[in-house]
Amino acid sequence: MTSPSGNANHAWTPASRPGIIPLHPLSFGTILGKSFVALRHNPRVLLGFALCVQVAAYLIVSVAIGGIAIASFSRLDTMPMGDDYWAVFWGSTAITAAAGVVLGLAAGALSVVVQAVVVAEVAYAAVAEKRTLRALWAQIKPVFWRLIGYAALVSGAFLIVFVALAAGITALGFVLLPLSIALGVVLILAAIPLWLWLSTKLVLVPAVIILEDMTVRGAIARSWRLIRGRFWSALGIIVVVSLTFAVLAQVVTAPFSIIQVAISTILSPTGETDVTAIIAIIVSTVLAQALSVLVQSVALVVQSTAACLIYLDVRMRHEGLDLDLLAYTERRDNGERELADPFRQNVGRVLPRATPATAYGTPVLPPPYIPPAAPTATGSAWTPPGAVSSSVTPPVENGPPHA
Template sequence: MTAYPAWTPVTRPGIIPLRPLTFGLVLGRSFSALRQNPRVLLGFAVLVQSVATFLGTTVIVAVSVPAFLRLDTLRPGTPAFDQVLAGSVAMVLAASVLIGLALSALSVLVQGVVVSEVAHAVVAEKLTLRVLWARVKPVAWRLVGYTLLLSLATLVVLGAVVAAVVALVFADVLSGVLLGVGLGLAAIPLVLWLTVKLLLVAPTIILEHATIRGALARSWSLTRGRFWPMLGVVVIISMAFATLGQLVSVPFSLATTAVSTVLTPTGDPETSGFVLLIVGGLLTQAVTVLIQAVSLIVQSTATSLLYIDARMRREGLDQDLLAYVERRDAGVADLPDPYRLHVGRVIAPTPAYAYGYAPSPGYPGSPAYPPYAPYPPAPPAGAAPGWPTGAPAPTGPTGAPAPGVAAPPEGWTAPDGSAPPAEGPAPWARP
């Protein structure tokens, strides 16, 4: 054994950085899961959408054709004809509602697989469809139940509003129309608000294994303070794919109609015209199914990223994910699911400082300086402070005369300034 630590491989990056995400990052990385695992996600989504579309169309045709064929045996305008017509319309509407609920249930299962894939792609893990379905299977019925409850509640409220408006229209046309327009305009912000507040219910059920009631409460709290960014992501992605669907399906429909008109200019039914219409319809439906599958994957990915970002901001999920990645790359086995740790934890917000740098952790901050003393008031203009008065200047001792100049000695005369001084012997003369 060596004293040096073992080599640890570099941590693999996931589809997002493990930190709170910006609006543009969430919007841009919503396509990352599809690029990372397209065979699993796109294949599963296209398969489910194709089966759902085929079954839905088959059931609608099987119900509507026999129901309306009964009208051929009755005379129009008779009470029996009106009753059969009303019953046929009711049967088709009921079948459409049931098919819509079934399609919603299948779509939420696709969303469950996508959410599970995104949760693992964040920590750089790529799973197979079998493993992903094994993780979604324990909460599959919970997801379906939530979707059915939400759809039924929407139908009940919408049906009550439509019935009230129709009843008012029969009583007073103008009042009914005004009420319908007002309720429609008021429903737009309400629907958008409820869409955002319930946006994170499915990821909460899938990743936390929460109950429907608990997931509703969790979604309500996690979306608090993040309404506008979440609404922006949902609206932009929905509008983008709705526009793309129209841009792709409308040209196919127009081309099919134009070619059919060229082949049958007289309008007589011919075999080639019917075949062309069927082929064109199938191509249009295939492209529509593909766009719907991609849209479902991207929207589910965006919802998953919004859920992860909300938990990073409120509960510090990024720290749990970082710890999971580090321990996994270090070779630790049987790690707990990081998405089910510290659920509901609220991290302390970072304190805001008025200015300057925050004090280093672990060290006390510098004490504040005391306030400065006020300056003395300035003297009035024109008056300068004088010398102190009242104390005399110090004087020397009295009684002793001042010292004078010393007198010269006797016999001394001052030299004459006109006579030059006597010359001494030259310094070089020999003595």
Template sequence: MSAQHAWTPAPRPGIIPLHPLGFGTILGRSFAALRHNPAVLFGFALGVQAIAFIILLVGVGGIGWLTFSRLDTLREGTEEFDAVLAGSALITGLAAFVLGLLATALQVIVQAVVVGEVSHAVVAEKLRLATLWRHVRPSLGRLLAYAALLLVAIAVLVGIVTAAIIAIGVAVHPAVAIALTVLVILGAIPLTLWLNTKLLLVPSILILERATIRAAVARSWVLVRGRFWAALGVIVIISLLFGTISQFVSLPLSFLSSGLTTIFAPTGEPNTGAVIAIVVTVVLTYVITLAIQAVGLVVQSTASVLIYIDCRMRREGLDIELLRYVERRDAGDDSLPDPWRPRAGGPSSAPAAPPGWGQPPYPAQPPYPTQAPYGGQQPYPAQPPYPPQPPYPAQPPYAAPQQPPPAPPVARDARTWAPPTAGDGESDPQPPS
């Protein structure tokens, strides 16, 4: 008897189909992770955004108040007043820069959690925040270091370009410096988009493959090749979408603030009602803006992970590995390897490409050596030719086939015919011939 296979249920669907994704699928399913686990993603992102905003507001505001409050004890126009003013501005600017880096680091943490959640949502798994945190924590240090290196590189590049423009303006002419500034800004826009797209997959590689920073940058550069324009289009559309939503939300609230100020303070003198109205409007504006920024951060991070998955499906056959993982997991197998980690033999278990598709050709084989004749063998004797055959005798012609005689005509019985009766409109009836 043949063994019967055990019945297994159909695999649970994830947030994306397990095959290479199109442009519309990536763009549409970028919102799917937020719907799949909103309590973790939206709640965590909103909390982190609020903490970053409070740290930035309280830190910069407190340091600015402490430094600039010393100006009240000094007389304006003196050298000491100018020195304290310059020092206060410098200290406040440095504090804003450092706290801005801290806020960016908090956003990087949100991105790491989103990468972990999307990687599980693709295979129809839903985890809690504590479990996700345990998965992404080993790679969080490398992700923060990569973000810091990127910010430092940008700051150094901007500083060098700014110093060069100022030096040109001082040495040549201010108009030349202004024109050069415009050209640099116009050239920086496509350069920034190009670099952001080429390095878009680095966070996903750092979190899911546990790669080093250098290996992640090189791998992102290679993986995005062939899907550059699709990745660029998705990121630009999502950025423009949430930027437009923020403007549409903030503009009515600014009109509301102006209207309340006019109502509570028609003469322009500040009072308690006007201050309360302005504070409430400002707080409401920032709360809604933080919510939109949290959703936008989650959606953009999800889109980058989906682009990473699509690139690996197309180049390495990751969809086959994920399907195999889902089938074995649903069948009850608990000893499953991580499907996102590249195998020891290569980046994935996909079959190798045939020669000519990115692989070196096979080395040339040496010709086979000529075989020596067998010793002691006599050649075969020559065979006599076949004797000539006599021609075939002439055949008599075929007789013409005889035609069968024609059949005699069939005699008809005249008694079977009867003339029509009178009154049916016939005249001069004739029997049939």
């Protein structure tokens, strides 16, 4: 007995499971919207891991800076006031500030590990796969030190440029203070667009390292090439996400600042030390920092998700990654095993440029107007009605023959 379709050899197979994004080039709104909702796909791995790393980095940096500050400033307890006292004071301040900058950059380098986990998870969530943290770490482990090296390279370059400019402006300030202030303002204003431009051009580097197993140098060059044609869209997404969480952080922490002022005013109106006021201020400060870390963790996940979606979008547009992902999901859902990684296939493929077709709904234009052809000349002039044309030979009358 044959099937209604007339072919008994083809068994029915269910449709492929949809991922977190449609498998075709993405619009600006799709990337921006999916960056915020992708967290729901695997919150335990994404948000849980990000929180653990952020809390650990925050505690390590805080304890380290506190220890360095105590060790540096404790010498002032046994020193009398004088030139040596202020020399030690400013030296301790410089040491603590330098340690804070270095440790802050080191903590920022750890955030690339969170970004790696998010990129790996979101990339495979696009083909409806949810992976465990163990599986994600197995994929990230071979490129871990490359990611750390890239983060250290960016942080080191930023630190060198910052120190060089700060030293130059400070040295100029001893000679021409107004000029140094004006130069500092100009450099700060110029650094903002430069930083946004570089951040956008390099936004795909972690995704390229993780998903394509490239070197740091190759990933930088490939990110530079892939982002062409989508630069302004990527820049807009980065700016919108960053501003959103900057405003959210202020909204979350502002009430605790107001609470601290209110507590100190109500419980200690005369400025005297009160144990209850101190405890209340400490508790509110801890809560504010906890919420700040939570917001930073969510922001890191969303920013990393946006970077991964931008990567998927540009590869779909330039290299036809959507075709590879569709073929991968079809073979997987048909029961095939040992499938090749779709993100490492056809890397750098150049698609032929298609001829643009007429979109559905485009009004059909009328054919172009063709004027009628001129009448063909017959060689005869116009003759009024009733007149005999000169071109017509009159008939010959039949008469008797001439004699």
